Amino acid sequence: MIEKLTLYFQYPFVKYALIVGVLIALCSSLLGVTLVLKRFSFIGDGLSHVAFGAMAVAAVLNLTDEMMLVLPVTVLSAILLLRTGQNTRIKGDSAIAMISVGAMAIGYLLMNLFSTSPNLSGDVCSTLFGSTSILTLTEREVILCAVLSALVVLIFVLFYNKIFAVTFDEAFAKATGTPADRYNLLIAVIVAVIIVLAMNLVGSLLISALVIFPALSAMRLFGSFKGVTICSAVISVICAASGIIISILAGTPVGSTIVAVDILAFGLCVLVGKLTGATRE
């Protein structure tokens, strides 16, 4: 088995997949706690559908660089969703459902009507579940992913205390002079970037799992925001790395393997949490 691995790691695409996978897993776990606790997880879900739609349009237009379309569209939708979420007239949830399901339907429709690909359902499937895309990354995509991931981590660290304040108690933050709306916007934009990144790794349907599972796992073990943040980053990185390696060895789809490992880790954390009584129900 070790031999098989060393053989595989001689191929650059396997190395790329591992590097990018670990970086993306790191970013996507950072905002997990915020998304879960701010009840923003539905925004993440909605955005992944939008990203799917954008990806479909990019495929139909035969763009060589899909990210150039998908990234701005998703970021824009994030801002829009946040705005409508704050608007009391249209309820946030239904706005998200409208935009996300709409984007998905149109995306699939466009792909069906205009796609020149001989294997349409295969294309759709890989956009949804990210089946093999991670192993076919070009060097340029790897660099772009690496730069974006590094940027996300840097911004997260610099705004860590502000993100905490706005997540823990938005009303208090606002009342005492923190420009909470600006930071909410920042969070939404980072989430959008993370979703576009994560789409490469696990496909659009499994993004929420990648974002939320490590956070939920870490919350079983730690009682401080810092502890949970660091722990969920570690869990996410380990799960992604082992998921990628398992999928290479066993020939399973990358995205679902990583998520399966994440679920396993969650089960383990629930168990450990119960045994040590680290957190009370």
Place this chain on the structure above:
Amino acid sequence: MALLTVKNLSYGYDSQAILTDLNFSVNAGDYLCIVGENGSGKTTLMKTLLGLREPMSGEIIPGDGLKKNEIGYLPQQTIVQKDFPASVREIVLSGFQGQTGLRPFYNRQEKAQAQENMQRMGIEALADTCYRELSGGQQQRVLLARALCATRKVLLLDEPVSGLDPKVTTEMYELIRSLNHEGITIIMISHDIASAVRYASHILHIGSEVFFGTKQEYIDSKVYNKWIVAEDQSLTTDH
């Protein structure tokens, strides 16, 4: 000039006014209690004073150079906070957020002051404990320590003793009184009229009838006496 002057204020939800034409003012060092029945609009008034909601009409005028980031606030608790992974220290420190501007981390002075505020509230031993594992009284102390980090001037408290047992309630009231004696202006919502009358210097009563004045004026007022009688009656019919 008063610390806070409220002029002809109308407030409510979606063009549905809860209260119209409210007038009162708070001077530095005052202890104002806002009383009234459940649902009479006390929390909404406080949110309007804090700028969390737009007033429908009228004005809220800050005085004495009071700035937005010099206000401390203790909200009525929400459910989201209850399962939040956060240590006591993290929460108390976050009280400084309004003053940090774009600076990413808390400085040494802020950390020391957070420590001092935890000491005053008697929670320094709990600094690294998770908030959700604390008792109700301890949680309120944490939120009060956070509010103290945000201000040296004025504290707005929304039912700080709800859900606390009688002993802890008295401790909480004494803590708030000692803060007031140190010169911090208190604006507190309470449904406990007896304690309001005991501790406050001024009372704002809202509901179908509105009253604003000093404690003594309130005790002599019709509003107060009507309410006391009504409370007595509901108590006797309960038993």
